[in-house]
Amino acid sequence: MDRKVIWGLRRKEILAVLIFYFVFATLYYVAIWITSGMRGEFFDLVSYIDSCGLQYVIFLLFTIPIWYLIFKQLRSISLYKRLLIHIVTLPIFIFGTQQVYYSIADAVDFGHLEGSGSVWDIYIPALLYLVQFGIFHAYEYYNVAQQKLRMEGELRQAALKSELAAIKAQLNPHFLYNVFNTINASVPPKQEKTRQLIATLADLFRYQLKASKKELVPLSDEIEFVNKYLELEKARFEERLEIEMNVPKALLGEMVPPMLLQPLVENSVKHGISNTLKGGKISISIFKEGEKLKFEIADTGKGVKDKKSLFGRGVGLSNTQLRLQKMYQSQLEILDNTPQGLKICFAL
Numbered sequence: 001m002d003r004k005v006i007w008g009l010r011r012k013e014i015l016a017v018l019i020f021y022f023v024f025a026t027l028y029y030v031a032i033w034i035t036s037g038m039r040g041e042f043f044d045l046v047s048y049i050d051s052c053g054l055q056y057v058i059f060l061l062f063t064i065p066i067w068y069l070i071f072k073q074l075r076s077i078s079l080y081k082r083l084l085i086h087i088v089t090l091p092i093f094i095f096g097t098q099q100v101y102y103s104i105a106d107a108v109d110f111g112h113l114e115g116s117g118s119v120w121d122i123y124i125p126a127l128l129y130l131v132q133f134g135i136f137h138a139y140e141y142y143n144v145a146q147q148k149l150r151m152e153g154e155l156r157q158a159a160l161k162s163e164l165a166a167i168k169a170q171l172n173p174h175f176l177y178n179v180f181n182t183i184n185a186s187v188p189p190k191q192e193k194t195r196q197l198i199a200t201l202a203d204l205f206r207y208q209l210k211a212s213k214k215e216l217v218p219l220s221d222e223i224e225f226v227n228k229y230l231e232l233e234k235a236r237f238e239e240r241l242e243i244e245m246n247v248p249k250a251l252l253g254e255m256v257p258p259m260l261l262q263p264l265v266e267n268s269v270k271h272g273i274s275n276t277l278k279g280g281k282i283s284i285s286i287f288k289e290g291e292k293l294k295f296e297i298a299d300t301g302k303g304v305k306d307k308k309s310l311f312g313r314g315v316g317l318s319n320t321q322l323r324l325q326k327m328y329q330s331q332l333e334i335l336d337n338t339p340q341g342l343k344i345c346f347a348l
Helices: 011-035 045-073 079-107 115-186 192-211 219-240 262-273 307-312 315-328
Strands: 004-006 241-246 280-289 292-299 333-336 342-347
Touching (some): 004 011, 045 115, 219 241, 219 262, 219 280, 262 280, 262 342
Parallel strands (some): 241 280
Antiparallel strands (some): 292 342
């Protein structure tokens, strides 16, 4: 794997820049050798450094801070604004490299162009600057485009997985309540109670599938769903479970999130009723207070001292809490019921 070395650059990218400079310097050296009448050896290290090597090293040293400024420090600004920056950095690069090169060449007794010939020390740096930064911008655009393609591919994969999961989520309940109906048909007529329980369970799955496709459902549908769930629990607890429902008919048309009440009622059954030998009562009250629709689910169980611990015992309360926070900026309140047990309250 090609690791990043510095400033997010990979080793192969750094190597590509060095090869680029070596090729340009060598081409310049060959051009000088040809124009000089091809006298002397084709390659001499001192001659190479004198005629092009030193100058191109200076070009590279000036390129690094300009590249860092445009492609790292200012990468968040628009491409148009970054291109305008080249209006300032181009003359700095041209005349800065020229002056530094002439100063070093004079100090070490290397030759350089003079008089009208020095115009080439303006043209060559300008050409190199435009070519290299044109390549840098094109390479950046290529990387961004490749990253977008990868992200689009990942999003398509995620969408496909999500779609498959949704299809599975639909198939599983369909399969289950179809199986329930098949089992129900095979139960002897004498066991009518068993047949009714299986039919009720199939209805629960059917509603769950239907509600998963909607953001809001009528309160009447939620109440019917909860009643069917409590029918099943009533068959289990028999006389130990007493149910009280206080919901005005005028509120049955209110729209509420689906599957909101059942986890709370299930919590009351599980932690409030099933733990007591004599059982108890579950009360569901829904009423309007101003613009708010208020819900209270109470049980007469033993209660819980550490009420916060209830959120860690299962996903029902935690998920309902998250839904209320995201959809209504509301909170679940868990209070002591009178004379005993717990009361769960929230408002929409």
